[in-house]
Amino acid sequence: MKSLLIVSDAWHPQINGVVRSIERTQGEMERLGVRVEILSPADFRTVPCPTYPEIRLTLATPAVLRREIAARDCGHLHIATEGPLGLLAARAARQSGRIFTTSYHTRFPEYLSARMPVPLDWSYSWLRRFHNAGHGCMVATGTLERALGRRGFVNLMRWSRGVDHDLFRPFESSVLPADLPGPVFMYVGRVAVEKNIEAFLDLDLPGSKVVVGDGPQLGALRAAYPDVLFTGARVGEDLARHYASADVVVFPSLTDTFGNVLLEALACGVPVAAYPVMGPVDIVADTGAGVLHADLGLAARAALQIPRARCREVALGYTWERSTRQFIDNCMAANRLAAAAVRAA
Incomplete structure (x- = not known):
């Protein structure tokens, strides 16, 4: 061709x-x-x-x-x-x-x-x-x-x-506020109703929650969840550094067909937590790079135990x-x- x-x-x-x-x-x-x-x-x-x-x-x-x-x-x-x-x-x-x-x-x-x-x-x-x-x-x-x-x-x-392994990679230093309590649970993606973000924001988790992205639901969620850090949209290396600053990336969507976010997080050495649905099932499954469970809070807390090197290893299989x-x-x-x-x- x-x-x-x-x-x-x-x-x-x-x-x-x-x-x-x-x-x-x-x-x-x-x-x-x-x-x-x-x-x-x-x-x-x-x-x-x-x-x-x-x-x-x-x-x-x-x-x-x-x-x-x-x-x-x-x-x-x-x-x-x-x-x-x-x-x-x-x-x-x-x-x-x-x-x-x-x-x-x-x-x-x-x-x-x-x-x-x-x-x-x-x-x-x-x-x-x-x-x-x-x-x-x-x-x-x-x-x-x-x-x-x-x-x-x-x-x-x-x-x-x-996934671009050169762009999305582990970084040693965090770009998040130094006084942000850990562990950091992060959502990355469009801020829209179909992404089911409130399922993440309503979780009872230790540390802090961060939302990286923009979309029609951003203003409403900012007002409803004042304790959450909303960074707005990030691109390029700035986005990669935000991924790498998280301890777990939480993917609450029930309707995505794939989830590029999952690969980008894993390439940055960050484990993922998600529901056992289309996309996460296909990418994470039994790789040991994330936790899938109907209880998203349980999955997020369990993902804290996953070695970051294993996440990177799984992402290297996608080019x-x-x-x-x-x-x-x-x-x-x-x-x-x-x-x-x-x-x-």
């Missing part, structure tokens, strides 16, 4: 796992000699998403998308998200007979039901139509693959993730090079699948 176009509703200035995954895949593919183009809301007129204004929704038409896709002249099309831009790109691809793959990053049905009473079956129905219309849907874990398969999704392909080669193999397999379908017809 010599060239690739990635269409994504999630892009800068958003800071999330989807954006980071696309960025790192783009960098690795370019290092391997593949030309990568990104089509994002930055290329169109947009409006803010209701209740989540930092997310921009694209205003365009299928005809415009067809022209934009053709202008980039790439050998393969990958649609990373199911937002307005992704939906338009899929429609444009179908109309022009273009082969494309998709990826399932976010459990939108669960996120939507957390905000309003929308039945899960309704949401999964339109997501299934969207992803099954492509020639392959990439998923990060075996747990997600099995869950989507039970709901009728087809042509599922495994695409795991990596962006391996992830990217898996992505490329999936794209090539999708093209073979499409060609076989044409021959069969």
Whole structure:
């Protein structure tokens, strides 16, 4: 594969796992000699998403998308998200007979039901139509693959993730206030209702709680939990140093499909505590680098006993090079699948 176009509703200035995954895949593919183009809301007129204004929704038409896709002249099309831009790109691809793959990053049905009473079956129905219309849907874990398969999704392909071991690494000194009582339990990620952060903040734990991240729920949580340290969003080495300053990273989400945060914490030598659900089950499981339990407080306290060297060792097994080669193999397999379908017809 010599060239690739990635269409994504999630892009800068958003800071999330989807954006980071696309960025790192783009960098690795370019290092391997593949030309990568990104089509994002930055290329169109947009409006803010209701209740989540930092997310921009694209205003365009299928005809415009067809022209934009053709202008980039790439050998393969990958649609990373199911937002307005992704939906338009899929429609444009179908109309022009273009082969494309998709990826399932976010459990939108669960996120939507957390905000309003929308039945899960309704949401999964339109997501299934969207992803099954492509020639392959990439998923990060075996747990997600099995869950989507039970709901009728087809042509599922495994695409795991990596972590930057040079950036996310142990640091000797803490960036947190010197008078912050230990041990330090930390949440890292978007501050939004679907992340279930209050399950962490309500825990009876020794020491201190720290929340690193930004999002629509930040103001409300700051007001409701004055004893918690909220640092706001952190990036780059500053983010890595915050991870490394924690004793345990607590991951309270029940709806993530993977959890890049888990790998970043482990790479910094920090054990994780989480519920035994999709993402943590696939990454932590029986590795000895974290504790999974239905009682999140029990998991957090038990994780204090885990050697930091073991966490780093587990994270070293995940690389962006391996992830990217898996992505490329999936794209090539999708093209073979499409060609076989044409021959069969």
